[in-house]
Amino acid sequence: MEQNSDNSRRSFIKTGLLAAGSFLIVPRHVLGKGYTPPSDKLNLAAIGAGGKGTGDIFNAYNNGANNVVALCDVDFGQAAKSLERFPNAKRYSDFRKMFEEMGKDIDGVTISAPDHIHGIAAMAAMQNGCHVYVQKPLTHNIYETRKLTEAARQYKMVSQMGNQGASNPGQQQMIEWFNKGLIGDVDTVYVWTNRPVWPQESPCRRNPPLPATMSKENWDLFIGPADYVDYHPLYHPFKWRGWWNFGTGALGDMGCHLIDPPFRVLGLGYPTEVECSVGQVFIKDWNAEYIPEGCPPSSHVQLAFPATKKNKKPLKMIWTDGGIRPFHPDLIPANDSIGEKGSANGVMMIGSKGIMTCGTYGLEPKLYKKNGEVLTMPTDYKTSNKNETLPEYGHQVSWIDAIKAGFGSKEHLALTSSFDYSGPLTETVLMGNLAIRSYQAAKKNEKGWLEFDGRKKLLWDGKNMKITNYDDANQYVSRNYRDGWKTI
Numbered sequence: 001m002e003q004n005s006d007n008s009r010r011s012f013i014k015t016g017l018l019a020a021g022s023f024l025i026v027p028r029h030v031l032g033k034g035y036t037p038p039s040d041k042l043n044l045a046a047i048g049a050g051g052k053g054t055g056d057i058f059n060a061y062n063n064g065a066n067n068v069v070a071l072c073d074v075d076f077g078q079a080a081k082s083l084e085r086f087p088n089a090k091r092y093s094d095f096r097k098m099f100e101e102m103g104k105d106i107d108g109v110t111i112s113a114p115d116h117i118h119g120i121a122a123m124a125a126m127q128n129g130c131h132v133y134v135q136k137p138l139t140h141n142i143y144e145t146r147k148l149t150e151a152a153r154q155y156k157m158v159s160q161m162g163n164q165g166a167s168n169p170g171q172q173q174m175i176e177w178f179n180k181g182l183i184g185d186v187d188t189v190y191v192w193t194n195r196p197v198w199p200q201e202s203p204c205r206r207n208p209p210l211p212a213t214m215s216k217e218n219w220d221l222f223i224g225p226a227d228y229v230d231y232h233p234l235y236h237p238f239k240w241r242g243w244w245n246f247g248t249g250a251l252g253d254m255g256c257h258l259i260d261p262p263f264r265v266l267g268l269g270y271p272t273e274v275e276c277s278v279g280q281v282f283i284k285d286w287n288a289e290y291i292p293e294g295c296p297p298s299s300h301v302q303l304a305f306p307a308t309k310k311n312k313k314p315l316k317m318i319w320t321d322g323g324i325r326p327f328h329p330d331l332i333p334a335n336d337s338i339g340e341k342g343s344a345n346g347v348m349m350i351g352s353k354g355i356m357t358c359g360t361y362g363l364e365p366k367l368y369k370k371n372g373e374v375l376t377m378p379t380d381y382k383t384s385n386k387n388e389t390l391p392e393y394g395h396q397v398s399w400i401d402a403i404k405a406g407f408g409s410k411e412h413l414a415l416t417s418s419f420d421y422s423g424p425l426t427e428t429v430l431m432g433n434l435a436i437r438s439y440q441a442a443k444k445n446e447k448g449w450l451e452f453d454g455r456k457k458l459l460w461d462g463k464n465m466k467i468t469n470y471d472d473a474n475q476y477v478s479r480n481y482r483d484g485w486k487t488i
Helices: 009-018 052-061 076-085 095-105 115-127 142-154 169-179 216-223 249-258 260-265 379-383 391-405 419-440 471-476
Strands: 043-047 067-072 090-092 108-111 131-134 159-161 186-192 273-278 282-284 299-305 315-320 346-351 354-358 366-369 374-376 458-461
Touching: 043 052, 043 095, 043 115, 052 067, 052 076, 052 108, 052 391, 067 076, 067 095, 090 095, 095 115, 108 115, 108 391, 115 131, 115 142, 131 391, 142 419, 159 391, 159 419, 169 260, 169 354, 186 249, 186 260, 249 260, 249 299, 249 419, 260 346, 260 419, 273 419, 299 419, 419 458, 419 471
Parallel strands: 043 067, 043 108, 067 090, 108 131, 131 159, 186 315
Antiparallel strands: 186 346, 273 299, 273 458, 299 315, 346 354, 354 366, 366 374
């Protein structure tokens, strides 16, 4: 699809701001202090206007600094706050129709729908010339992530993933500590979470009625590119995260927040191998529940990375979820939490000279040196950050400012999670899920017993997006799409 012509509204804004003396653009000083000229406002839309989408579109709106012209959701009962805040925004249930009718009038889109919608909606937005802010994880699978990363460059769209901790000054503090050589080179990274915090169980086989706020047609739109299943409250709202058809499990929910600090600090790229195991649930003696369509109740994943320009050692990254966490290293006092307070979620980077830790979003960074010294982030370091007073560290506002400055501008290049960065990060997260799904997959032998051939170390060719030693695992690099839904 071609981008909008030069006489479109968004091109008019860009050229109008640069055209000195244009009588159509009223100078700011004539309008008065505190007034934002209409030409400085972006027209924004939300795909997914409830839940996390409520905050994403409101933060991008920035207290009236921009316009919200459209809200797209399949269940506006979940988006009541957005409807109240933006009563004049046009409502849609199908983002494809929204772009067909309003594509030329929308400058930027926040995408906060379930994971399986992220990739196709973001691609459609960029193909219509709209800049994109996409919730984590960037997409449902590795192939979609790679395509979005390439498309943002191709269409020259300003992009940002919704891992707001990337803009937290705590991450910059950790980068400075590491760059000074305070923990040396890192050979082991531990990352953990208490997720899942939703039921992981087989869906009931009955067919309960749809919510009063959702029609049959809108349930079909919720399904989107995924395999069709009947409505069930274990899918909507929120608990879709636990089903591979729609979600990406505990790793997808928290991985982009928690793996972000070591990925950024150590300058990591594609992993070279992955291996995992998952927790089991027994309802009958000797027979573990087998629910391949559902994410596991807990998992243990190990990823291997080569040495980088920043970190001179190859390293192993160990991820655990379901409340499983690593033990205290000797260097960290027994009464200190590891990661965040209470140790439910966290990161530990084990280096030759010390250990660096933080919680979710890079919060509460600490450095334990082998000489016994403990470093924490100074209060003035945090308060000196220009975005500290903004919601979510200004993560959405920085994206808006970069759109106004233009693709390739210093504001754009300063974004902490544009697709050039968040794409490889998301691929790393989803590599863990590829291993989990391979581990879960079973085939029946001639006796009717299940055999699990995918329970092995998987070797990854990141450039070509391919497992090289077990071809069956490559089915999870992408997915099948229902007719009418593939935009990638």
